[in-house]
Amino acid sequence: MEFGQIDAVYLYELTRYRMILRDRNVYLKQLQTKQSTDRVYLEVLTEQLAKSGARIILKRLEFLKELENYAKILHANITQQKENLTFKYKCTASIDDLEMNQDAIEIRLKETFETIVDKEIFQGTTLIGPHRDDVSFKVNGRNVQTYGSQGQQRTTALAVKLAEIDLMRAKTGEYPVLLLDDVLSELDGERQTHLLKAIQDKVQTFLTTPGLNDIARQLIKQPRLFRINSGKIEVKPETIIFYPKKENES
Structure with a gap:
């Protein structure tokens, strides 16, 4: 998520x-190989990393909350209200019990660094922080990455991607170009229908697919098709580009 x-x-x-x-990883390597024995500089870097990391985590939590609101609606529409999507930010410093407060997150990061500093020196790398954090997605309370079907996993990924587009539109006033690589083949007819309805007349989209089924042909408006044949691009009368309506158009 960008x-x-x-x-x-x-x-x-x-x-x-x-x-x-x-810089911290470089210095941890030096401590690991005994090129340096001074931990004071490591403490300075750790202080800076914790402060910066806290700002990043707080921002991510705020963004994810907004993104989840968009994604839940999109995901419910694509699945005909049969599935409920939720997000979970997985922080390596364990901030689950903290409120969204930058100072509290920074303190937790520092405390965690203190408990693992010897392990970090031994391994020569930074073991916690935003660079190692992740996001998990649950559908009806079950982790979709672990227990979801291929269709559920692809639907979740699409809902998140479409939510990113809506969030970007809300923040910047503009839609980005949407690129979808062979998504229709992994979705059933109902999910295909709701996906195509969600993006047409809204965002310019480039969609790659080995072939268009009847559902896609009926729902795609103003199509123009580019076919790759023997390494060459051929322009056809149809297309897979959706052009959003302008505000002054009815």
Whole structure:
């Protein structure tokens, strides 16, 4: 999820975090190989990393809450209200019991770093922080990455991607171009219908597929087809590009 595309402050902080992380990992390697024995500089880097990491985590939690609101609606529409999608931010520093407060997150990061510093020196790398955090998705209370069918996993991925587009539109006032790679073949007819209805007249979309079925042909408006044949692109009368209506069009 590219939150940096919609928030310049987040992108700046993420860039800064990666620079501090790189320096910290280099110094952990030096401590590991006994090239240095001074832990004071490591403490300075850890302080900086915890502060920057807390800002990133807080931003992510805020973004994910907004993204989940969009994704839940889209996912419910695609599945005809049969499935409920929820997000869970999996933090390596265990902040589940903390409120969304930057100072509290920073303190938890520092406390966790203190407990694992010897292990980090032994391994020569930073073991916790936003760079190792993840997001899990649950459908009807079950982890979709682990227990979901292929169709459920693809539907979840599509709902999240479409939610990102809606969130970007809300934050920037513009829709990005949507790229979908062979998604229709992994969805049943009902999910195909709801997916295509969700994107047509809304966002310009490039869709790759080995072939169009009757459902797609009926729902895709103003089509133009590009066919790849023997490594060459052929332009056909149909297409797989949806053009969103302009505001002054009825």
